[in-house]
Amino acid sequence: MTISRRTLLQAASVSSASLALPSIALAAEPLKELRLDYAYYSPPSLVLRRFGWLEDEFKKDGVAIKWVFSAGSNRALEYLNASSLDIGSSAGLAALLSKANGNPITAPYIFSRPEWTALVVPKDSPIQSLKDLKGKKIAATKGTDPYLFLLRALKTAGLKRSDIEHVSLQHADGRVALEQGRVDAWAGLDPIMAASELDSGARLIYRNVAFNTYGFLNVREEFLASHPAEVARVITAYERARKWILANTTEAAKIVAEEAKVSLQVALLQVKLRTDFSNPLPSQEHIKALQAAAPILVDEALVKPDADLNKAIASLVNTKFSVPLIQRT
Structure with missing residues (x-):
């Protein structure tokens, strides 16, 4: 050493x-x-x-x-x-x-x-694309890659931050809110995101490795x-x-x-x-x-x-x- x-x-x-x-x-x-x-x-x-x-x-x-x-x-x-x-x-x-x-x-x-972040929805959510996020509640931790990933992702679909209701939660709390139905989507972070995906069937509706800094x-x-x-x-x-x-x-x-x-x-x-x-x-x-x-x-x-x-x-x-x-x- x-x-x-x-x-x-x-x-x-x-x-x-x-x-x-x-x-x-x-x-x-x-x-x-x-x-x-x-x-x-x-x-x-x-x-x-x-x-x-x-x-x-x-x-x-x-x-x-x-x-x-x-x-x-x-x-x-x-x-x-x-x-x-x-x-x-x-x-x-x-x-x-x-x-x-x-x-x-x-x-x-x-x-x-x-590639530690993506946009996540519950397994039975009707949301299929970024455009479907308009007007929805989305959890993300301010000042982190998932939050900035969310903003960049929305922009690719012609949406702004004002087009969604941002719910500021720390990463682990975001997963809980998603799985309890208190938010419609979540900008996740591994390994918590991977756990939600594999253990709870959550779906990743938008991935972009280039937006993961x-x-x-x-x-x-x-x-x-x-x-x-x-x-x-x-x-x-x-x-x-x-x-x-x-x-x-x-x-x-x-x-x-x-x-x-x-x-x-x-x-x-x-x-x-x-x-x-x-x-x-x-x-x-x-x-x-x-x-x-x-x-x-x-x-x-x-x-x-x-x-x-x-x-x-x-x-x-x-x-x-x-x-x-x-x-x-």
Whole structure:
């Protein structure tokens, strides 16, 4: 789990150059606690937490690892903005929305390329297409990929947010509301969505993998500037988890199943069939995906009219920091 001094120095040098934060002193007090999130939508975080690899890595330095549960991107980003997390996981477009609204974060690592959201209706629903959603109650968690997916999906059918009744619920509560008939549709999130599909017969009426933005591992800019070596060690651990998942997919699914309290079949659907772990390095691919998605943030007045989204994307997607840490599989 250790990485070389040369690699750490390379990462630290890249970090300070790419972030360009002259107002932040890079010298910092020794770290005593490292705060990260874990989430059911981030299998690598569950693997890391289960095996204690970060605890082992930082034990010799006297650094405690604190794990904080994120129920959705909105929670992870709120915790980062409040400085109660140092590193947190979210969807890419959700991170951009938060960044554009003032959250000082950067993303030096991609933990997955998932198809983790779709629009879901009960098995016996008469709704068959996006156009059928007009006037309907739809559950979605604000500030997350499923909510932004919903807005983008509606637009493809010529509908706006005002054409539906949005019910703001956290992901797990959205599933309950759908299955109890309190909403007509739900913008779901795996593995909860996969559980509703396999266990309750819920139907996915609209899927579009291009509207599922990537899994971003976000770091507070100040923390990355003052603790680049520690961030590099976390990313190295994430790389270990990613490669372990690729080599042990079923075992990884078992961990997801146990943590999220879903069946192994549900977890396998999420981990094996709906998640790509092959490309962890932030690149032009991720920048272009956010550029394509960004207009919905303006169209729906989720950011200020004068927000410079291209600038926000450029400072969010950190394409340099992890280069010396990642060997693409």
